[in-house]
Amino acid sequence: MQYRRLGKTxxxxxxxxxxxxxxxxxxxxxxxxAEVDAILAKAADxxxxxxxxxxxxxxxxxxxxxxxxxxxxxEQWIIATKFGHRFTGPFQREDVYEPAQVxxxxxxxxxxxxxxxxxxxxxxxxxxxxxxTPGLWETLRSFVDAGTVRHLGISxxxxxxxxxQVKTTPQVGAETIQVVYNxxxxxxxxxxxxxxxxxDLGVLARVPLASGFxxxxxxxxxxxxxTDMRAVWQSEQERQRLIEEAEQIKRTEVPAGVPMAQWAxxxxxxxxxxxxxxPGCKNVExxxxxAKAADxxx
Numbered sequence: 001m002q003y004r005r006l007g008k009t010x011x012x013x014x015x016x017x018x019x020x021x022x023x024x025x026x027x028x029x030x031x032x033x034a035e036v037d038a039i040l041a042k043a044a045d046x047x048x049x050x051x052x053x054x055x056x057x058x059x060x061x062x063x064x065x066x067x068x069x070x071x072x073x074x075e076q077w078i079i080a081t082k083f084g085h086r087f088t089g090p091f092q093r094e095d096v097y098e099p100a101q102v103x104x105x106x107x108x109x110x111x112x113x114x115x116x117x118x119x120x121x122x123x124x125x126x127x128x129x130x131x132x133t134p135g136l137w138e139t140l141r142s143f144v145d146a147g148t149v150r151h152l153g154i155s156x157x158x159x160x161x162x163x164x165q166v167k168t169t170p171q172v173g174a175e176t177i178q179v180v181y182n183x184x185x186x187x188x189x190x191x192x193x194x195x196x197x198x199x200d201l202g203v204l205a206r207v208p209l210a211s212g213f214x215x216x217x218x219x220x221x222x223x224x225x226x227t228d229m230r231a232v233w234q235s236e237q238e239r240q241r242l243i244e245e246a247e248q249i250k251r252t253e254v255p256a257g258v259p260m261a262q263w264a265x266x267x268x269x270x271x272x273x274x275x276x277x278x279p280g281c282k283n284v285e286x287x288x289x290x291a292k293a294a295d296x297x298x
Contacts, residue, residue, distance in 0.1 A: 001047025002294045004275040007202025009151045009175045011078055011119065015269050016291050017050035018043050019206065019278035023065050024058025026090055029282060036065040042284045046291040050078045052178070052204065052278045054124055055109050059087035063112035071114055080178075080204070081109050082155055084124035097130045099139040106143060121149040122178060123165075125157035131165050137172040144173070151175050155206070156192070166195045176202040181274065183253075183267050184210040184245055193273040205268045208277040209261055213242040216250055216260030258296070265293035 003012045018040065023031050040051070051070075053062045063081060070077050083105045085093040096105060110116060121143065123131060131154075143149035153176035154165050166177055177196050181188045185207070196203050209215050246260075254263045261279075268277045281287045 001291065002297055003049075005202070006204075006275045007175055007196070008200045009120070009202055011151070011202070013050045013078055013202075013276045014048045015276055015294050015297065016048055016265065017052055017204065017276045017278040018048060018287070019280040020051060020053045020062045020066060021057050022280045022282060023053070023062035024056075024087075025061065026058070027280070027282075031065060033065060033068055035283070037069045038284050039281060039287055040066070040069045042287045043291070044073070044076060046288065048287070048291060049076065050080065050204075050276055050278070052080045052206070054082035054085070054122075055105050055112075056082075056085035056087045056093055056124070060108055060112040063109055067112055067114035074115055078119045079113060079115070080120035080122060080153070081113070081118050082122040082124035083109070084126050084130070095126070095130065097126055097133045097136060099133070099135045102136065102139060106148065110148065117148050117150060119150045120153050120176060121151070122153040122155040122176070123174070124155045128162055128164050131162070131168070141173050153178060153202075153204075155204075156180075163191045163195065166192055166199075166201070169199060169201060174201075176204060178204040178206050178278075180207045181205040181268055181271070182208045182210045183214055183249055183264055184242060189271070193271060196273045201273075202275045203273045205274045205277045208265050208268045209279050210242065210246070210264075213239075213246045214249070214260060214264035216246070216254075218243050218246070259289065259292075261289060262293040262296060265290060266296035269293070269297055 002015045004015055006013045051066055053066055083102050084097055086096045088094050140152050152174045154174050155178035179188045179192055250260050254260050265277050268274055279290050281290060
């Protein structure tokens with residue numbers, strides 16, 4: 001495993017992290033605690049030290065599974081979670097950005113994670129007006145002062161991507177940016193990643209496998225069940241376009257003998273702004289495969 005400095009936080013993070021949206025049950029699979037225990041134990045064995053989650057991944061369900069899995073080994077992990085959405089049902093959220101609501105969300109996250117602090121607490125996919133909610137960032141900085149949060153970050157929505165939020169980080173005290181970035185989705189290269197470099201912001205690249213389309217597993221005949229997020233949020237036309245683009249990339253860019261998923265993770269990490277990629281995983285084998293992407297780096 002390789003490690004990089006996460007911007008001005010000074011944290012040393014593994015270049016491969018563990019994304020955990022799937023643990024909330026919205027990706028067509030319900031996870032048992034034993035499965036999560038095995039996934040995170042394998043990740044730790046391979047040198048992975050960062051877990052990214054959120055309060056709305058199944059109404060703190062992902063956080064609860066993680067909390068039980070890392071109990072007794074909390075100090076080995078850098079745990080990043082988020083606030084801003086209340087889970088109200090599969091693929092349904094209620095925006096929660098008022099200071100009192102955020103304080104309640106943090107308390108529930110700490111309880112679910114069975115910890116008295118989180119390493120990174122991230123504003124989650126809100127609009128600029130939500131970002132500017134009166135008293136929000138003062139409340140967040142009070143968490144840092146109290147020691148319940150070590151560092152603050154911003155997770156930018158792919159639909160609400162805001163250069164304003166990135167450029168405002170010095171004023172609000174945020175130190176990291178989480179952004180969608182992968183070979184199929186490169187908009188972050190225009191302004192967001194350069195701004196992160198300029199302001200020494202640690203970057204977590206989310207959706208680095210483009211929701212699995214860069215895994216090399218899907219073909220034009222693939223059909224996603226209606227319980228799968230991709231079937232809910234993407235049209236059939238959009239899915240076919242992504243599959244065709246991924247097939248073209250596989251033919252023309254991925255070296256022979258290199259698994260496409262590993263190549264795609266390493267591709268993200270070649271950008272100088274990116275400290276860590278946070279792919280999801282459904283089993284121990286996928287964790288091991290993701291970790292091998294570090295071997296493709298210089």
